[in-house]
Amino acid sequence: MRLIILIFLLGCGDSPFINKETSGEVRGIPGLENELVFPSQKVILKTYWNKGPIVSDESKLTIILLDEYGRTIDPPLKLNILLWMPTMGHGSFPVKVKKLSQGVYEAQEIFFTMEGYWDIHFQLMENNKVQDEVKWGLEL
Amino acid sequence: MKTLTFLFILLFTSISMANCPMEFVEVDLCGKLTWIDGPYLNKKSHFTVEFWAKGDENKTRIEPEFEIDIYSWMIMESGMSHGGPKITSKKTGVGIYEVKDARFFMGTMKGHWEIRVELMEKFEDISMAAHKVEFN
Numbered sequence: 001m002r003l004i005i006l007i008f009l010l011g012c013g014d015s016p017f018i019n020k021e022t023s024g025e026v027r028g029i030p031g032l033e034n035e036l037v038f039p040s041q042k043v044i045l046k047t048y049w050n051k052g053p054i055v056s057d058e059s060k061l062t063i064i065l066l067d068e069y070g071r072t073i074d075p076p077l078k079l080n081i082l083l084w085m086p087t088m089g090h091g092s093f094p095v096k097v098k099k100l101s102q103g104v105y106e107a108q109e110i111f112f113t114m115e116g117y118w119d120i121h122f123q124l125m126e127n128n129k130v131q132d133e134v135k136w137g138l139e140l
Numbered sequence: 141m142k143t144l145t146f147l148f149i150l151l152f153t154s155i156s157m158a159n160c161p162m163e164f165v166e167v168d169l170c171g172k173l174t175w176i177d178g179p180y181l182n183k184k185s186h187f188t189v190e191f192w193a194k195g196d197e198n199k200t201r202i203e204p205e206f207e208i209d210i211y212s213w214m215i216m217e218s219g220m221s222h223g224g225p226k227i228t229s230k231k232t233g234v235g236i237y238e239v240k241d242a243r244f245f246m247g248t249m250k251g252h253w254e255i256r257v258e259l260m261e262k263f264e265d266i267s268m269a270a271h272k273v274e275f276n
Contacts, residue, residue, distance in 0.1 A: 056223055056225065056226045057226045058225070058226065088220075089248065090246075090247045090248050090249040091245065091247030091248065092225075092245060092247055093182065093224075093225050093243045093244075093245045093247075094182050094245070109225075109243075111224075111225035111226075111243065113214075113222055113223060113224055113225060114222040114223070
């Protein structure tokens, strides 16, 4: 039922927070939600903050993966999320990715340990190697 | 003579550290951090912190008359420092607090983690002591 409501909400038109323009390697904009695409796999990622984003305390992010027809799909490879603070040159505690249902995942234990600019890397992994990657830049 | 003085100071410091591993100088309290599970990198660690009056050889636990704030702190070789993921502590008895969700990571950082215990009153820092985290 939750999934049906979620899919219905996704079809309600563009959110004012979404900016589909991209520049350089960084895709997406800071905000409450975002839409990204894994180019090689043609998988669309829609992301929504359930909690946060906040410094120090745990933030949680819902991720919905869609194919080109808007159907929820599981990622073709293992989905990994990496936090990185490029200005400081370090990461954070490993993010846990939990499957809620087909194509719907929750990223837990997201810890931004200081204020500043962070990149959230969404990675598709095969044999511990990154096969595809998109980034979401956030200023906290 | 210099060597003897140095050894005496070293011995005195070691005994003092053993008796009062975390010293809250401003309030004559001692504390000790004990690892229950950990410390680990990239997974949760579990520890307790207990308090007693400075000079009490029996180390009888007493309840500090302050609010207790326990948090992790990263001190980098570059000289910068910052906090870590939020920690929750729970009082489990008189003068003893338990933490089950300490999270440490390096993420290419060079430096070390500390657990800091701060005694506070009406949001003001009264005294602070730190425990350096050593990973095996």
